[in-house]
Amino acid sequence: MAGITIQNLSKSYGGRHVQMAALSELNLNIADNQFITLLGPSGCGKTTTLRCIAGYVTPDTGSIHVDDRLLSSPQGVVSPEARGMGMVFQNYAVWPHKTVHENIAFGLKLRKLSAQQVRDKVEQALVLVNLKGLEARYPNELSGGQQQRVALARSLVVEPDILLLDEPLSNLDAKLREKMRSELKQLQRRTGITFIYVTHDQSEALALSDQIAVMHGGRLQQFGSPFEVYTKPSNRIVADFMGLVNFVPGRVAAIDAGQAIIEGEGGLRLQAAAPTGAAPGAPVDIAVRPENITLAAGGGTPGAGVIRERVFLGNICEYTVALPGGASLRVQTHPLQQFSEGEAVTVTVDASQCSIFPREVAQSDRAAA
DSSP states (O other), X not given: OOOEEEEEEEEEEEOSSOXXXXXXXXXXXXXXXXXXXXXXXXXXXXXXXXXXXXXXXOOSEEEEEETTEXXXXXXXXXXXXXXXXXXXXXXXXXXXTSOHHHHHHHHHHHTTOOHHHHHHHHHHHHHHTTOTTOTTOOGGGSOHHHHHHHHHHHHHTTOOSEEEEESTTTTSOHHHHHHHHHHHHHHXXXXXXXXXXXXXXXXXXXXXXXXXXXXXXXXXXXXXXXHHHHHSOSSHHHHHHSXXXXXXXXXXXXXXTTEEEEEEGGGOEEEEEOXXXXXXXXXXXXXXXXXXXXXXXXXOSTTEEEEEEEEEOSSOEEEEEEOTTSOEEEEEEOTTSOOOTTOEEXXXXXXXXXXXXXXXXXXXXXXXX
């Protein structure tokens, strides 16, 4: 098994006169036997990172080590086949003219194992991914989920130290994706292999990962457990990307012993840890998740609002609540807690679950000031 150390990794693409940075000074330490997800929107650098780890891309600066072995640097890269890694692609990349057994056995035959060794290892891999009994079928006789498991088995049968997965579930329907998420998590636990998983799907990342690397604009924004990146985002970018969030404009009313009194639009007032460098009067954004807001019948209080829209989603109800002054909040409640459109409600925000970020002032606002 192996841990990965990425130091100051950068990569740009383009011609001599126009360069676009796909990855900028990435530093990441990935422990052995972990399920790590590289998460972010398209163009954030996650796939470039994975391809650098795999050996398909040579970095402009920086290095990648697996344990004490240098695999990538601007001076050269160890070839993909010599890295001891497996890779599962988005489109599965299984050979349509080969049976399940032949697909899985391909890498073993390249290593010139005996016929008996190949049979034994393929049988073990089939059991590992729950495909026992399907070894004689061709890919067109399999479901999408089964084809994905063939791709997994083909990568695992050669006993890699690290498995790289590039959005492997994106071609599956929602129900099958959820089932495969569970299977991937169990598979990683059974094998003890370090998994590096690329996705833009926040729910996948939260469900699968031991640690999540949130990326944006070619830079690492936060690296932490799913709980940490969801409940304690390091900046506004992470808070906005990790699920639904309300941003309420506000100002620092006072600061005392590291705690700030924040006054937000619509009469919201809460106490929270003071943002770094904040001073009384500083503009801030209050980030609050819809599930951390409580509604109660009746208005007439400083935290009053009016239900403008209600959407029933089965396991939750989602409300749009208009606050005085024009601000609005998305709020999620238990489905049995019902409010009507137009009804006045009292809004209570759990201050302990809010994040406060300095507000970015637009250049036009700076000029006006």
